[in-house]
Amino acid sequence: MYVPPLFAFDDAGDMAAFCRAHPFAALVTHGPEGLFATHLPVVLKSEGKGGAFFGHIARANPHWQKAADGAEGLLIFTGAQAYVTPSWYATKRETAKVVPTWNYAAVHARGRITWTSDAGFLHQNLADLTEAHEARFAHPWALSDAPDDFVEKQMRAIVGLRFEITGLIGKRKMSQNRPAADIDGVVEGLSQSGEAGDREVAGMVEALRPR
Template identity: 35%
Template sequence: MYIPKAYKEEDWQQVEFLIKKYPLATVVTYTEDEGVIANHFPFFLKVDESTGKKYLHAHIAKVNPQIPSLKKADSVLVIFQSANTYVTPSYYPTKKETHKFVPTWDFASVHIKGQAEVLDDFDFIRTQITNLTNQQEDGREDPWKVEDAPEKYLSLKQKAIIGLKIEITGYDAKYKFEQGMSKKDIGGVIDGLAKDGLDELSELTKTSNDRYDTKKAAKSG
Protein backbone atom coordinates (compact mmCIF):
# COMPACT_ATOMS: atom_id res chain seq x y z
CA MET A 1 0.00 0.00 0.00
CA TYR A 2 1.33 3.42 -0.95
CA ILE A 3 1.56 5.56 2.20
CA PRO A 4 2.93 9.12 2.11
CA LYS A 5 4.81 9.94 5.32
CA ALA A 6 2.10 12.25 6.68
CA TYR A 7 -0.50 9.48 6.44
CA LYS A 8 1.55 6.61 7.90
CA GLU A 9 0.10 5.35 11.19
CA GLU A 10 2.41 3.17 13.28
CA ASP A 11 0.41 3.12 16.52
CA TRP A 12 -1.07 -0.35 17.05
CA GLN A 13 -4.01 1.21 18.94
CA GLN A 14 -5.17 2.84 15.70
CA VAL A 15 -4.95 -0.50 13.90
CA GLU A 16 -6.98 -2.10 16.68
CA PHE A 17 -9.51 0.74 16.45
CA LEU A 18 -10.10 0.09 12.75
CA ILE A 19 -10.46 -3.66 13.21
CA LYS A 20 -13.03 -3.27 15.98
CA LYS A 21 -14.89 -0.32 14.48
CA TYR A 22 -14.99 -1.71 10.93
CA PRO A 23 -14.67 -5.51 11.37
CA LEU A 24 -15.70 -6.47 7.82
CA ALA A 25 -12.44 -7.09 5.95
CA THR A 26 -11.33 -8.24 2.52
CA VAL A 27 -9.22 -11.41 2.62
CA VAL A 28 -6.91 -11.89 -0.36
CA THR A 29 -5.09 -15.13 -1.15
CA TYR A 30 -2.99 -16.32 -4.05
CA THR A 31 -1.86 -19.73 -5.24
CA GLU A 32 -0.45 -20.74 -8.60
CA ASP A 33 -3.36 -23.11 -9.13
CA GLU A 34 -6.17 -20.71 -8.25
CA GLY A 35 -4.66 -17.29 -8.82
CA VAL A 36 -5.98 -14.34 -6.79
CA ILE A 37 -9.13 -14.87 -4.70
CA ALA A 38 -10.81 -12.30 -2.45
CA ASN A 39 -13.72 -12.57 -0.02
CA HIS A 40 -15.21 -10.45 2.74
CA PHE A 41 -15.49 -11.66 6.34
CA PRO A 42 -16.18 -9.91 9.67
CA PHE A 43 -13.37 -10.53 12.17
CA PHE A 44 -12.84 -10.57 15.91
CA LEU A 45 -9.40 -9.51 17.15
CA LYS A 46 -7.92 -11.88 19.73
CA VAL A 47 -4.73 -11.15 21.66
CA ASP A 48 -2.96 -13.98 23.49
CA GLU A 49 -2.03 -12.35 26.78
CA SER A 50 0.61 -14.99 27.56
CA THR A 51 2.56 -14.61 24.31
CA GLY A 52 1.49 -11.21 23.01
CA LYS A 53 0.60 -12.75 19.65
CA LYS A 54 -2.36 -11.25 17.82
CA TYR A 55 -4.95 -13.17 15.82
CA LEU A 56 -7.94 -12.48 13.61
CA HIS A 57 -10.81 -14.93 14.12
CA ALA A 58 -13.68 -15.46 11.69
CA HIS A 59 -16.11 -18.09 10.44
CA ILE A 60 -16.85 -18.82 6.80
CA ALA A 61 -19.12 -21.07 4.80
CA LYS A 62 -17.75 -24.57 4.29
CA VAL A 63 -18.62 -24.29 0.60
CA ASN A 64 -16.56 -21.11 0.14
CA PRO A 65 -14.14 -21.78 -2.74
CA GLN A 66 -11.39 -19.74 -1.08
CA ILE A 67 -10.85 -22.40 1.60
CA PRO A 68 -8.27 -24.43 -0.38
CA SER A 69 -6.11 -21.36 -0.98
CA LEU A 70 -6.43 -20.34 2.69
CA LYS A 71 -5.00 -23.75 3.55
CA LYS A 72 -2.23 -23.66 0.94
CA ALA A 73 -1.13 -20.01 0.79
CA ASP A 74 2.12 -19.08 2.56
CA SER A 75 0.52 -15.81 3.66
CA VAL A 76 -2.75 -13.94 3.36
CA LEU A 77 -3.59 -10.26 3.08
CA VAL A 78 -6.45 -8.88 5.16
CA ILE A 79 -7.68 -5.35 4.38
CA PHE A 80 -9.75 -3.29 6.81
CA GLN A 81 -11.10 0.12 5.78
CA SER A 82 -12.90 2.89 7.58
CA ALA A 83 -15.85 4.87 6.37
CA ASN A 84 -14.64 7.06 3.50
CA THR A 85 -15.68 10.21 1.72
CA TYR A 86 -15.22 12.49 -1.24
CA VAL A 87 -13.76 15.82 -0.13
CA THR A 88 -14.98 18.80 -2.12
CA PRO A 89 -12.64 21.77 -2.69
CA SER A 90 -15.47 23.91 -1.32
CA TYR A 91 -14.56 22.72 2.21
CA TYR A 92 -11.23 24.59 2.10
CA PRO A 93 -11.47 28.27 3.13
CA THR A 94 -8.29 29.07 1.19
CA LYS A 95 -10.02 27.99 -2.03
CA LYS A 96 -11.80 31.34 -2.09
CA GLU A 97 -8.43 33.09 -2.10
CA THR A 98 -6.38 31.00 -4.53
CA HIS A 99 -8.71 28.45 -6.17
CA LYS A 100 -5.68 26.11 -6.17
CA PHE A 101 -7.53 23.07 -4.88
CA VAL A 102 -8.86 19.86 -6.38
CA PRO A 103 -11.11 17.16 -4.90
CA THR A 104 -9.65 14.29 -2.92
CA TRP A 105 -10.86 11.20 -1.06
CA ASP A 106 -10.28 10.61 2.65
CA PHE A 107 -10.16 7.23 4.39
CA ALA A 108 -8.20 4.97 6.71
CA SER A 109 -7.03 1.50 5.77
CA VAL A 110 -5.00 -1.27 7.37
CA HIS A 111 -3.30 -4.05 5.42
CA ILE A 112 -2.53 -7.03 7.62
CA LYS A 113 -0.29 -9.89 6.60
CA GLY A 114 -0.66 -13.21 8.34
CA GLN A 115 -0.63 -16.97 8.44
CA ALA A 116 -4.03 -18.59 8.01
CA GLU A 117 -5.36 -21.72 9.66
CA VAL A 118 -8.73 -23.27 8.81
CA LEU A 119 -10.31 -24.96 11.83
CA ASP A 120 -13.22 -27.38 11.77
CA ASP A 121 -13.55 -27.09 15.54
CA PHE A 122 -16.96 -26.71 17.19
CA ASP A 123 -15.69 -24.88 20.29
CA PHE A 124 -13.49 -22.45 18.34
CA ILE A 125 -16.37 -21.54 16.02
CA ARG A 126 -18.88 -21.10 18.84
CA THR A 127 -16.45 -18.91 20.78
CA GLN A 128 -15.73 -16.81 17.68
CA ILE A 129 -19.43 -16.32 16.99
CA THR A 130 -20.03 -15.37 20.60
CA ASN A 131 -17.12 -12.91 20.74
CA LEU A 132 -18.08 -11.20 17.49
CA THR A 133 -21.75 -11.01 18.48
CA ASN A 134 -20.96 -9.54 21.89
CA GLN A 135 -18.67 -6.97 20.30
CA GLN A 136 -21.30 -5.84 17.81
CA GLU A 137 -24.21 -5.92 20.26
CA ASP A 138 -22.30 -3.91 22.89
CA GLY A 139 -24.10 -0.67 23.73
CA ARG A 140 -27.52 -1.78 22.51
CA GLU A 141 -30.38 -1.35 24.96
CA ASP A 142 -31.31 -5.02 24.77
CA PRO A 143 -28.28 -6.84 23.31
CA TRP A 144 -28.92 -10.13 21.55
CA LYS A 145 -26.88 -13.07 22.81
CA VAL A 146 -25.97 -16.25 20.99
CA GLU A 147 -27.61 -18.32 23.70
CA ASP A 148 -30.92 -16.57 22.99
CA ALA A 149 -31.33 -18.92 20.02
CA PRO A 150 -32.26 -22.59 20.62
CA GLU A 151 -29.17 -24.80 20.87
CA LYS A 152 -30.50 -27.30 18.35
CA TYR A 153 -30.97 -24.48 15.83
CA LEU A 154 -27.50 -23.05 16.54
CA SER A 155 -25.82 -26.43 16.14
CA LEU A 156 -27.57 -26.99 12.82
CA LYS A 157 -26.48 -23.58 11.54
CA GLN A 158 -22.94 -24.16 12.77
CA LYS A 159 -22.59 -27.33 10.70
CA ALA A 160 -22.45 -25.17 7.58
CA ILE A 161 -19.49 -23.05 8.66
CA ILE A 162 -15.82 -23.49 9.47
CA GLY A 163 -13.41 -21.46 11.57
CA LEU A 164 -10.62 -19.21 10.32
CA LYS A 165 -7.68 -18.08 12.46
CA ILE A 166 -5.06 -15.71 11.07
CA GLU A 167 -1.93 -14.97 13.08
CA ILE A 168 -0.89 -11.37 12.42
CA THR A 169 2.73 -11.22 11.25
CA GLY A 170 2.84 -7.61 10.03
CA TYR A 171 0.75 -4.59 9.13
CA ASP A 172 0.72 -1.24 7.34
CA ALA A 173 -1.74 1.46 8.32
CA LYS A 174 -2.78 4.56 6.42
CA TYR A 175 -4.90 7.38 7.83
CA LYS A 176 -5.48 9.93 5.07
CA PHE A 177 -7.34 12.85 6.63
CA GLU A 178 -5.82 16.11 5.43
CA GLN A 179 -2.60 15.87 7.46
CA GLY A 180 -0.10 18.45 6.22
CA MET A 181 -2.75 20.96 5.17
CA SER A 182 -3.01 24.35 6.87
CA LYS A 183 -4.90 24.57 10.16
CA LYS A 184 -7.51 26.77 8.51
CA ASP A 185 -8.18 24.30 5.71
CA ILE A 186 -8.20 21.28 8.03
CA GLY A 187 -10.75 23.11 10.16
CA GLY A 188 -12.79 23.79 7.03
CA VAL A 189 -12.88 20.09 6.17
CA ILE A 190 -13.84 19.13 9.73
CA ASP A 191 -16.67 21.68 9.72
CA GLY A 192 -17.74 20.85 6.17
CA LEU A 193 -18.01 17.14 6.84
CA ALA A 194 -20.02 17.78 10.00
CA LYS A 195 -22.41 20.13 8.18
CA ASP A 196 -22.93 17.45 5.53
CA GLY A 197 -23.89 14.94 8.22
CA LEU A 198 -20.62 13.01 8.04
CA ASP A 199 -19.90 13.27 11.75
CA GLU A 200 -17.89 10.06 11.92
CA LEU A 201 -15.50 11.25 9.22
CA SER A 202 -15.34 14.72 10.70
CA GLU A 203 -14.20 13.18 13.99
CA LEU A 204 -11.67 10.94 12.23
CA THR A 205 -10.22 14.02 10.53
CA LYS A 206 -9.95 15.82 13.86
CA THR A 207 -8.36 12.97 15.82
CA SER A 208 -5.97 12.03 12.99
CA ASN A 209 -4.67 15.59 12.83
CA ASP A 210 -4.40 15.81 16.60
CA ARG A 211 -2.13 12.73 16.56
CA TYR A 212 -0.16 14.12 13.62
CA ASP A 213 0.46 17.39 15.46
CA THR A 214 1.48 15.53 18.62
CA LYS A 215 4.00 13.42 16.69
CA LYS A 216 5.42 16.50 14.95
CA ALA A 217 5.81 18.32 18.24
CA ALA A 218 7.54 15.31 19.84
CA LYS A 219 10.05 15.09 16.98
CA SER A 220 10.81 18.81 16.97
CA GLY A 221 11.03 18.96 20.77
Protein backbone atom coordinates in the same frame (compact mmCIF):
# COMPACT_ATOMS: atom_id res chain seq x y z
CA MET B 1 -0.47 -0.08 0.82
CA TYR B 2 1.24 3.20 0.04
CA VAL B 3 1.46 5.25 3.24
CA PRO B 4 3.24 8.62 3.28
CA PRO B 5 4.70 9.25 6.76
CA LEU B 6 2.28 12.11 7.37
CA PHE B 7 -0.69 9.74 7.08
CA ALA B 8 0.70 6.74 9.00
CA PHE B 9 -0.82 5.39 12.21
CA ASP B 10 1.34 6.06 15.27
CA ASP B 11 1.62 2.53 16.66
CA ALA B 12 0.32 -1.03 16.64
CA GLY B 13 -2.06 -0.29 19.51
CA ASP B 14 -3.83 2.37 17.44
CA MET B 15 -4.16 -0.04 14.54
CA ALA B 16 -5.51 -2.82 16.75
CA ALA B 17 -8.09 -0.43 18.19
CA PHE B 18 -9.08 0.56 14.66
CA CYS B 19 -9.59 -3.09 13.66
CA ARG B 20 -11.72 -3.72 16.74
CA ALA B 21 -13.82 -0.66 15.92
CA HIS B 22 -14.27 -1.73 12.28
CA PRO B 23 -14.35 -5.55 12.46
CA PHE B 24 -15.93 -6.26 9.07
CA ALA B 25 -12.91 -7.04 6.90
CA ALA B 26 -12.02 -8.27 3.42
CA LEU B 27 -9.84 -11.38 3.37
CA VAL B 28 -7.68 -11.54 0.25
CA THR B 29 -5.45 -14.46 -0.73
CA HIS B 30 -3.56 -15.56 -3.81
CA GLY B 31 -3.53 -19.19 -4.87
CA PRO B 32 -3.03 -21.32 -7.99
CA GLU B 33 -6.18 -19.84 -9.52
CA GLY B 34 -5.24 -16.25 -8.70
CA LEU B 35 -6.75 -13.74 -6.29
CA PHE B 36 -9.81 -14.54 -4.18
CA ALA B 37 -11.61 -12.38 -1.60
CA THR B 38 -14.20 -12.90 1.12
CA HIS B 39 -15.89 -10.29 3.33
CA LEU B 40 -16.40 -11.37 6.93
CA PRO B 41 -16.52 -10.12 10.53
CA VAL B 42 -13.56 -11.05 12.70
CA VAL B 43 -12.54 -10.88 16.34
CA LEU B 44 -9.05 -9.77 17.38
CA LYS B 45 -7.40 -11.58 20.28
CA SER B 46 -4.02 -11.18 21.97
CA GLU B 47 -2.76 -14.60 21.01
CA GLY B 48 0.66 -15.62 19.75
CA LYS B 49 3.46 -13.19 19.00
CA GLY B 50 1.48 -10.46 17.28
CA GLY B 51 -2.14 -11.38 17.91
CA ALA B 52 -4.64 -13.20 15.74
CA PHE B 53 -7.99 -12.61 14.10
CA PHE B 54 -10.73 -15.23 14.32
CA GLY B 55 -13.75 -15.68 12.08
CA HIS B 56 -15.61 -18.12 9.88
CA ILE B 57 -16.94 -18.48 6.35
CA ALA B 58 -19.64 -20.60 4.73
CA ARG B 59 -18.47 -24.13 3.95
CA ALA B 60 -19.94 -23.60 0.47
CA ASN B 61 -17.47 -20.73 -0.03
CA PRO B 62 -14.46 -22.24 -1.89
CA HIS B 63 -12.04 -19.81 -0.26
CA TRP B 64 -10.98 -22.34 2.37
CA GLN B 65 -10.01 -24.72 -0.42
CA LYS B 66 -8.27 -22.07 -2.53
CA ALA B 67 -5.94 -20.95 0.31
CA ALA B 68 -4.08 -23.79 2.03
CA ASP B 69 -3.21 -23.80 5.73
CA GLY B 70 -0.13 -21.66 6.24
CA ALA B 71 -0.83 -19.52 3.19
CA GLU B 72 -0.28 -15.80 3.47
CA GLY B 73 -3.35 -13.61 3.45
CA LEU B 74 -4.33 -9.98 3.74
CA LEU B 75 -7.18 -8.64 5.89
CA ILE B 76 -8.32 -5.17 4.87
CA PHE B 77 -10.18 -3.01 7.40
CA THR B 78 -11.77 0.27 6.33
CA GLY B 79 -13.24 3.03 8.43
CA ALA B 80 -14.61 6.50 7.94
CA GLN B 81 -14.24 8.03 4.48
CA ALA B 82 -15.53 11.12 2.68
CA TYR B 83 -15.16 13.11 -0.51
CA VAL B 84 -13.45 16.48 -0.08
CA THR B 85 -14.37 19.24 -2.49
CA PRO B 86 -11.73 21.90 -3.23
CA SER B 87 -14.49 24.47 -2.77
CA TRP B 88 -13.87 24.18 0.97
CA TYR B 89 -10.24 25.26 0.66
CA ALA B 90 -9.10 28.80 1.38
CA THR B 91 -6.38 28.06 -1.21
CA LYS B 92 -9.05 27.88 -3.93
CA ARG B 93 -9.94 31.49 -3.32
CA GLU B 94 -6.28 32.50 -3.21
CA THR B 95 -4.73 30.66 -6.16
CA ALA B 96 -7.34 28.21 -7.55
CA LYS B 97 -4.54 25.62 -7.63
CA VAL B 98 -6.48 22.85 -5.92
CA VAL B 99 -8.13 19.55 -6.84
CA PRO B 100 -10.66 17.24 -5.17
CA THR B 101 -9.51 14.41 -2.92
CA TRP B 102 -10.81 11.69 -0.63
CA ASN B 103 -10.19 11.37 3.10
CA TYR B 104 -10.20 7.86 4.55
CA ALA B 105 -8.75 5.48 7.11
CA ALA B 106 -7.69 1.86 6.61
CA VAL B 107 -5.56 -0.88 8.15
CA HIS B 108 -4.04 -3.83 6.31
CA ALA B 109 -3.10 -6.92 8.31
CA ARG B 110 -0.78 -9.54 6.84
CA GLY B 111 -0.89 -13.01 8.30
CA ARG B 112 -0.93 -16.77 8.02
CA ILE B 113 -4.19 -18.64 7.57
CA THR B 114 -5.44 -21.76 9.31
CA TRP B 115 -8.85 -23.28 8.57
CA THR B 116 -10.67 -25.54 11.02
CA SER B 117 -13.91 -27.47 11.44
CA ASP B 118 -13.35 -28.03 15.16
CA ALA B 119 -16.70 -27.69 16.91
CA GLY B 120 -15.19 -26.03 19.98
CA PHE B 121 -13.45 -23.40 17.84
CA LEU B 122 -16.58 -22.66 15.84
CA HIS B 123 -18.82 -22.41 18.90
CA GLN B 124 -16.38 -20.03 20.62
CA ASN B 125 -16.13 -17.86 17.52
CA LEU B 126 -19.89 -17.61 17.17
CA ALA B 127 -20.19 -16.76 20.86
CA ASP B 128 -17.44 -14.12 20.62
CA LEU B 129 -18.98 -12.46 17.56
CA THR B 130 -22.43 -12.49 19.11
CA GLU B 131 -21.26 -11.02 22.40
CA ALA B 132 -19.27 -8.28 20.66
CA HIS B 133 -22.07 -7.10 18.40
CA GLU B 134 -25.11 -7.68 20.61
CA ALA B 135 -23.66 -5.63 23.47
CA ARG B 136 -25.22 -2.42 22.16
CA PHE B 137 -28.76 -3.76 22.43
CA ALA B 138 -30.91 -3.40 25.53
CA HIS B 139 -31.79 -7.09 25.38
CA PRO B 140 -28.83 -8.77 23.66
CA TRP B 141 -29.32 -12.07 21.89
CA ALA B 142 -27.01 -14.87 23.03
CA LEU B 143 -25.94 -18.02 21.25
CA SER B 144 -27.52 -20.00 24.09
CA ASP B 145 -30.91 -18.55 23.10
CA ALA B 146 -31.00 -20.93 20.12
CA PRO B 147 -31.54 -24.70 20.53
CA ASP B 148 -28.29 -26.65 20.79
CA ASP B 149 -29.15 -28.98 17.91
CA PHE B 150 -29.94 -26.00 15.70
CA VAL B 151 -26.59 -24.35 16.51
CA GLU B 152 -24.76 -27.61 15.83
CA LYS B 153 -26.46 -27.86 12.44
CA GLN B 154 -25.45 -24.29 11.61
CA MET B 155 -21.85 -24.98 12.61
CA ARG B 156 -21.66 -27.87 10.14
CA ALA B 157 -22.25 -25.30 7.39
CA ILE B 158 -19.24 -23.12 8.25
CA VAL B 159 -15.45 -23.33 8.39
CA GLY B 160 -13.43 -21.51 11.02
CA LEU B 161 -10.57 -19.12 10.30
CA ARG B 162 -7.54 -18.31 12.44
CA PHE B 163 -5.43 -15.51 10.97
CA GLU B 164 -2.06 -15.15 12.75
CA ILE B 165 -0.85 -11.58 12.31
CA THR B 166 2.63 -11.10 10.86
CA GLY B 167 2.37 -7.38 10.16
CA LEU B 168 0.11 -4.33 10.38
CA ILE B 169 0.15 -1.14 8.35
CA GLY B 170 -2.32 1.68 8.78
CA LYS B 171 -3.24 4.90 7.03
CA ARG B 172 -5.33 7.88 8.08
CA LYS B 173 -5.46 10.40 5.24
CA MET B 174 -7.31 13.26 6.88
CA SER B 175 -6.12 16.47 5.21
CA GLN B 176 -2.90 16.61 7.28
CA ASN B 177 -1.06 17.81 4.15
CA ARG B 178 -3.21 20.93 3.77
CA PRO B 179 -2.61 24.42 5.22
CA ALA B 180 -4.44 25.24 8.44
CA ALA B 181 -7.03 27.42 6.67
CA ASP B 182 -7.85 24.60 4.24
CA ILE B 183 -8.25 22.17 7.14
CA ASP B 184 -10.65 24.63 8.78
CA GLY B 185 -12.71 24.62 5.59
CA VAL B 186 -12.76 20.82 5.39
CA VAL B 187 -13.88 20.48 9.01
CA GLU B 188 -16.62 23.07 8.53
CA GLY B 189 -17.81 21.58 5.25
CA LEU B 190 -17.96 17.99 6.47
CA SER B 191 -19.53 19.01 9.79
CA GLN B 192 -22.47 20.54 7.93
CA SER B 193 -23.14 17.38 5.93
CA GLY B 194 -26.30 15.37 6.47
CA GLU B 195 -24.23 12.17 6.26
CA ALA B 196 -23.10 10.74 9.60
CA GLY B 197 -19.94 9.37 7.96
CA ASP B 198 -18.96 12.83 6.74
CA ARG B 199 -19.38 14.26 10.22
CA GLU B 200 -17.27 11.43 11.63
CA VAL B 201 -14.51 12.30 9.18
CA ALA B 202 -14.77 15.96 10.22
CA GLY B 203 -13.96 14.92 13.78
CA MET B 204 -11.00 12.85 12.64
CA VAL B 205 -9.66 15.70 10.50
CA GLU B 206 -9.79 17.98 13.54
CA ALA B 207 -8.23 15.36 15.85
CA LEU B 208 -5.37 14.64 13.43
CA ARG B 209 -4.69 18.27 12.59
CA PRO B 210 -0.91 18.93 12.66
CA ARG B 211 -0.06 20.90 15.79
